[in-house]
Amino acid sequence: MKMSQEEKLKRSYIVVRCPSEECEAETIVFAHAKNTVVCKECGEVIAKPLGGKADIIGEVLRFAGQPVETEE
Numbered sequence: 001m002k003m004s005q006e007e008k009l010k011r012s013y014i015v016v017r018c019p020s021e022e023c024e025a026e027t028i029v030f031a032h033a034k035n036t037v038v039c040k041e042c043g044e045v046i047a048k049p050l051g052g053k054a055d056i057i058g059e060v061l062r063f064a065g066q067p068v069e070t071e072e
């Protein structure tokens with residue numbers, strides 16, 4: 001079954017918990033991030049670009065409900 005464009009968009013954003021045990025801040029990451037994404041709180045790397053799809057280093061908590069603005 002093909003996903004609708006809207007469904008794809010919804011799943012493109014995921015909420016990731018910072019891998020640092022002392023931080024655990026939640027950051028919304030674009031699943032196909034082309035740049036390394038770092039935690040806003042502590043600067044820990046939470047996602048790295050990996051051939052079109054981001055390699056998520058932190059814990060994936062859930063899909064973000066809807067696209068949101070992310071800081072590049």
Ligand SMILES: [Zn+2]
Nearest residue numbers: 018023039042
């Ligand atoms: Zn952090």
